[in-house]
Amino acid sequence: MTEKEKLTEDKIAEAAREVFIEKGMAGARMQEIADRAGINKSLLHYYFRSKEKLFNFIFSKIIDRVGIMFQNIMQEGVSIEDKLKGFVSTYIDVLMKNPFLPNFIFNELTRNPEAIFDHYKNANIEPSKFFKPLENQLAAEKYNINPQDFMINVISMVIFPIAAKPIIKQIVFEGDEKAYKAFMQLRKESIVKFVLSALEGYKE
Amino acid sequence: MTEKEKLTEDKIAEAAREVFIEKGMAGARMQEIADRAGINKSLLHYYFRSKEKLFNFIFSKIIDRVGIMFQNIMQEGVSIEDKLKGFVSTYIDVLMKNPFLPNFIFNELTRNPEAIFDHYKNANIEPSKFFKPLENQLAAEKYNINPQDFMINVISMVIFPIAAKPIIKQIVFEGDEKAYKAFMQLRKESIVKFVLSALEGYKE
């Protein structure tokens, strides 16, 4: 029955996603994925022939989702300020729920950089699609700042504190999880304020 | 002879550092470390009893170095502007030479967060030592910004683009290594400008 099949495949995909993100490709164990999916290890190989195939399947799906989400936020035909607010808020929420995601993506892409290149051929994601509009918009609103710098600054301030969570939590908040979380929530506003304040200095 | 011993131990440490940083604890192979050090695998266990011991030794040294470097920059009794310039420039230089370092630290600390806590007991590094001064300094110079946000924003903008190198290089610069490197060099100035511009908005 294709119903049952889908169920099993989904259980595997979900378990694999968890384990790969937590442990990375090298640290992940097929046995652990099978256990978390509640199935026999052989079934993994029945549905996905090898660890590498399974990994690529999961990784591609993740990259796609991230790319599309990014594209959506960037394409809204709204002001820079609203784009900024939307991006910061949405991404902090998503990443707080998936705190291992940034490291995972960094790692696996560092391990095998061609993966992006190979992948973006098939996907309908085109960086220039959201990059050019931002460039035009900055120019239109008379902000004389390099759009690449601008964008990377914003993304940095959102993603870094999540990738570096253990360090920040320990060193800045003495291990207090709640304090860290509260801080990250406040950052939704503080980042926007910081960036808008910076932008003022670039007004022509 | 203690001379020769030091040499071997150093060769091991250097090779181990390379491999651990590139592949992480899980991905590193004792055989590869031995090969890169040009010695027999048994010698690794002769000098450092286990993979874990070797890893902890290397990891501690790295954390110490990073912490001390950070402390030094932050303790200089100079203006915020000069501190900022020093930090950005020094860290970009160091990290461009060690591009795997951020990911490595993120990963291993995520894997075992207690490591920081356990480690900072022995080390003479005290976060408040460089954190309080910055707080006072921001207040003294009449900048009404949360020092935690300020510091994390700056660090983010420096470290993130190195951790995310493969993504940025591919998506922003279409795989052009030189363009990426040039961009990172320019960031030494652009980050400072951006932050100083932002700070203006916080002046009381």
Next chain:
DNA sequence: GTAGGGTTTAACCAAGTGGTTAATGCAAAT
């Protein structure tokens, strides 16, 4: 019911892993 085909499993395998051991090399001290 039973034949057939996809699904699931237990048992197994070869390769690779960190780690041990016993022997060898080698330089200084006697």
Next chain:
DNA sequence: ATTTGCATTAACCACTTGGTTAAACCCTAC
């Protein structure tokens, strides 16, 4: 020259790893 003690190595080991195989287990169709 012989002994002594550390440095180094080859051979080996137990265990884990991803992956295979053949049998068991369902369902559905006849």
